[in-house]
Amino acid sequence: MKDDTLLTHAGNAPFENYGVVNPPVYHASTILSPTLEAYLARGSAKVRYGRSGTPTSFALEDAVAELEGGTGAVLTPSGLAAITTVLLACTRAGDHVLMTDSAYQPTRRFCDTILAKFGVQTEYYDPLIGGDIAALIRPETTVVYVESPGSLTFEVQDLPAIAAAAHDAGATVVADNTWGAGYYYKPLALGADIVLQAGTKYIVGHADTNMGVIVWKDHERYGTVRTDIQGLGVCAGPDDIYLALRGLRTMGVRLQRQQQSGLVLARWLADRPEVARVMHPALEGDPGHELWKRDFTGACSLFGFVLASDDMTALAAMMDGLQLHGMGASWGGYESLLIPTWPNKSRTATKWKETGQTMRIHVGLEDPDDLIADLEAGFERYRKAG
Numbered sequence: 001m002k003d004d005t006l007l008t009h010a011g012n013a014p015f016e017n018y019g020v021v022n023p024p025v026y027h028a029s030t031i032l033s034p035t036l037e038a039y040l041a042r043g044s045a046k047v048r049y050g051r052s053g054t055p056t057s058f059a060l061e062d063a064v065a066e067l068e069g070g071t072g073a074v075l076t077p078s079g080l081a082a083i084t085t086v087l088l089a090c091t092r093a094g095d096h097v098l099m100t101d102s103a104y105q106p107t108r109r110f111c112d113t114i115l116a117k118f119g120v121q122t123e124y125y126d127p128l129i130g131g132d133i134a135a136l137i138r139p140e141t142t143v144v145y146v147e148s149p150g151s152l153t154f155e156v157q158d159l160p161a162i163a164a165a166a167h168d169a170g171a172t173v174v175a176d177n178t179w180g181a182g183y184y185y186k187p188l189a190l191g192a193d194i195v196l197q198a199g200t201k202y203i204v205g206h207a208d209t210n211m212g213v214i215v216w217k218d219h220e221r222y223g224t225v226r227t228d229i230q231g232l233g234v235c236a237g238p239d240d241i242y243l244a245l246r247g248l249r250t251m252g253v254r255l256q257r258q259q260q261s262g263l264v265l266a267r268w269l270a271d272r273p274e275v276a277r278v279m280h281p282a283l284e285g286d287p288g289h290e291l292w293k294r295d296f297t298g299a300c301s302l303f304g305f306v307l308a309s310d311d312m313t314a315l316a317a318m319m320d321g322l323q324l325h326g327m328g329a330s331w332g333g334y335e336s337l338l339i340p341t342w343p344n345k346s347r348t349a350t351k352w353k354e355t356g357q358t359m360r361i362h363v364g365l366e367d368p369d370d371l372i373a374d375l376e377a378g379f380e381r382y383r384k385a386g
């Protein structure tokens, strides 16, 4: 099945529920057993306690597992919970984790605080390292973590080369695939062992709930991730899962439209005199373009740009009057967002050399002409105030 068909039907089983198209929202903690025999055997039942899964959660897990090309999945209440629980499940005291320097900042915070507290050491690597990562791998390296393109700076990583080096040393490759959303990028087919997404972004798609999904390729080796995560008491709530399932059904059309509009905005921004550089791997000339063309089938609508100056007064004049670009964290919803970012504050393995203000834009489902008019008026204020 092609992905658009899969997004429409995967995980649904209407005739197990009177023909109702969408899975019902099971609100459950207690699950009753009809007999003592069934009660004593409940450990092997698929539905045994709300926290360990219901037909609502199985529907979303099955659908995302299929989309990512995996053999199993587990939900978490947020994208960050997917990241932290996977790292806990895949490491033990004494281990060494290789983490891309371009990782989502709270991923770094978790590694530097909680993982460190448990005796796991994190070393950051240049996202563009490719196969040379082999030189950083130690006997105690158990996880090599990629996020491609990188948060805020959008470097594309050479996942097949990184995965080959990691696998030579027996390490597990974990990929944050929130940007590709399982639709435009398939890390499990390119060498990752475990892929996770903040479903909060494009799966949910409406800026109204947090959700995390973890998918693995080899059930024999990584099926225990589910047990570990459930052992931490981590589970997602039924109404949130329903919103994610509902969002998933339209994710393909949203992504296609947002890809198109994102490229229109990226090309327009690249021509502006106020902009020094656009960071969008689908743009010809972007440093990651060739790898993106090789490994991705499309681009979502989140990208970055660097302004020619770092004048905060001018930036405030621009941002404060925007009508259509909201200022807020997160992305992947139907609405456009624009925020300033500071990649230099979190890098340790590489140096962020740009001197102008870095920005991150998320292009929503509005008409791109209106978004351009909003930014054009913003740049007018920016020039006057600068």
Ligand SMILES: Cc1ncc(COP(=O)(O)O)c(C=O)c1O
Residues within 6 Å of the ligand: 078, 079, 080, 081, 104, 151, 176, 178, 179, 197, 198, 199, 200, 210, 211, 212, 330, 331
């Ligand atoms: C790349 C990436 N991964 C993970 C997350 C975390 O998702 P959540 O906000 O649901 O915890 C985010 C959130 O912005 C993200 O950008």
